[in-house]
Amino acid sequence: MTTQSRKRPAVPKQALLAKAFHWVNIISLLLMMTSGLQIYNANPVFGGRAGWHFPDFFLLGGWLAGGRHWHFAMMWIFSLNLLLYGLYIFITRRWKRRFVSTSDIQVLQAGQNPKRKAYSWHRLVYTAIIPVLLLAIASGLSMYKPAQLHWLSGLFINWQILRTVHFITVPIVVLFAFVHSLLALKVGQIRLVKSMFT
Amino acid sequence: MQLTPSPRRLLTRRRLLQAGISGTGLLLGGCGTSLFSRQLNQVFEPVNQQVEEWMLRPQAPVPEYAVSAIEPDKLLINTFDFTPQIDPAAFQLTIDGAVERPQRLSLADLQAMPLTSMVIRHVCVEGWAAIVQWGGVRLQDLAALVQPRPEARYVYFESADGYYESWDLPSVLHPQTLMAYQKNGEPLPVQNGAPLRLAAPIKLGYKQSKWVTSITFTPQLMERQGYWEDRGYEWFAGL
Numbered sequence: 001m002t003t004q005s006r007k008r009p010a011v012p013k014q015a016l017l018a019k020a021f022h023w024v025n026i027i028s029l030l031l032m033m034t035s036g037l038q039i040y041n042a043n044p045v046f047g048g049r050a051g052w053h054f055p056d057f058f059l060l061g062g063w064l065a066g067g068r069h070w071h072f073a074m075m076w077i078f079s080l081n082l083l084l085y086g087l088y089i090f091i092t093r094r095w096k097r098r099f100v101s102t103s104d105i106q107v108l109q110a111g112q113n114p115k116r117k118a119y120s121w122h123r124l125v126y127t128a129i130i131p132v133l134l135l136a137i138a139s140g141l142s143m144y145k146p147a148q149l150h151w152l153s154g155l156f157i158n159w160q161i162l163r164t165v166h167f168i169t170v171p172i173v174v175l176f177a178f179v180h181s182l183l184a185l186k187v188g189q190i191r192l193v194k195s196m197f198t
Numbered sequence: 199m200q201l202t203p204s205p206r207r208l209l210t211r212r213r214l215l216q217a218g219i220s221g222t223g224l225l226l227g228g229c230g231t232s233l234f235s236r237q238l239n240q241v242f243e244p245v246n247q248q249v250e251e252w253m254l255r256p257q258a259p260v261p262e263y264a265v266s267a268i269e270p271d272k273l274l275i276n277t278f279d280f281t282p283q284i285d286p287a288a289f290q291l292t293i294d295g296a297v298e299r300p301q302r303l304s305l306a307d308l309q310a311m312p313l314t315s316m317v318i319r320h321v322c323v324e325g326w327a328a329i330v331q332w333g334g335v336r337l338q339d340l341a342a343l344v345q346p347r348p349e350a351r352y353v354y355f356e357s358a359d360g361y362y363e364s365w366d367l368p369s370v371l372h373p374q375t376l377m378a379y380q381k382n383g384e385p386l387p388v389q390n391g392a393p394l395r396l397a398a399p400i401k402l403g404y405k406q407s408k409w410v411t412s413i414t415f416t417p418q419l420m421e422r423q424g425y426w427e428d429r430g431y432e433w434f435a436g437l
Binding site: 076 | 242243245246250253254255260261319321322323324325399400426429430432436437
């Protein structure tokens with residue numbers, strides 16, 4: 001350790017590919033969610049045409065066809081980004097170092113150090129969102145191509161459950177964004193947040 | 199104008215992060231984005247269509263449901279204009295275009311052909327779906343009757359209410375693409391397209407024209423592609 005870093009904690013460094021994934025993921029997810037809510041409004045999952053509709057503020061595309069155009073364009077960016085990131089973390093074995101591990105689970109169960117605990121919570125939460133994103137893709141594909149992918153859409157039992165599962169990923173992602181941001185601030189203050197965005 | 203802070207101060211990185219998701223939603227959710235969605239679609243619709251054509255297994259039937267799974271109340275009625283009243287006794291279906299033997303068929307002619315029944319999921323572009331039984335004549339069998347010429351690649355469907363649709367030939371020749379005259383075991387109700395409508399598990403609901411009066415095989419797709427397609431909806435619309 002140099003004297004300089006003792007005076008001021010070192011700025012955490014993020015891998016360029018991790019930062020690129022993070023940016024593209026945020027933007028494409030935002031476009032997927034807002035265009036998805038536009039589609040939702042054509043026939044709300046809860047209550048059908050008489051059900052509650054999302055206000056225009058949250059919608060993208062202007063009307064159903066526009067919402068579908070955005071959704072079925074951004075699905076490529078969103079899912080290919082996730083796929084490339086998956087390849088990246090496997091090739092570099094980053095998944096072993098940067099995601100929740102058994103030691104994190106032990107810390108969460110029996111740890112005494114609150115800082116170490118927050119760190120483990122942070123890793124647990126950003127690991128847990130990955131299966132949710134994969135579920136959004138699987139349920140989305142099941143609705144997009146229910147005939148050709150009948151084996152996939154059949155896993156969701158019926159259409160209402162399928163629509164509900166796909167929709168529920170939106171509030172989960174929004175909630176995740178809040179918790180993930182708070183935990184990042186708790187673990188590494190604004191420096192950690194900055195390191196992922198710049 | 200000292201009250202307005204400089205944009206530089208307004209948009210510090212910290213503020214940008216704090217504003218987070220809702221701020222971006224405001225920028226993107228504003229008006230004008232529906233215009234942009236058309237340009238976006240010009241790039242992505244051909245890509246998606248390639249994938250949809252590749253995913254379609256033209257002769258593989260989609261698994262069907264049990265009769266007990268039928269959801270009679272879930273099939274909503276969508277019509278772009280009015281409900282035409284057609285006298286079944288006077289009804290004639292014209293099949294022409296790029297075919298060797300154009301035909302005019304009465305309802306009795308159609309009912310004399312082999313009846314195909316299927317219990318499938320009907321999926322609407324709006325997001326709802328219903329399990330329905332449809333009974334009728336396979337387009338495959340009608341094609342065998344009129345013998346499309348080798349250059350035929352698309353099929354146009356004209357309806358009595360002015361609705362129109364066009365399909366790719368492989369989807370038309372799919373074993374579950376029917377000209378249906380039965381719904382849920384009963385004669386097709388007028389609201390659902392009597393006397394004759396398109397029904398298939400492989401296309402979205404708006405492709406499945408009601409009150410069909412003519413079927414035309416064509417070598418090319420014309421500028422006029424379909425009522426909703428011409429207003430911005432996707433043409434292939436495969437499921």
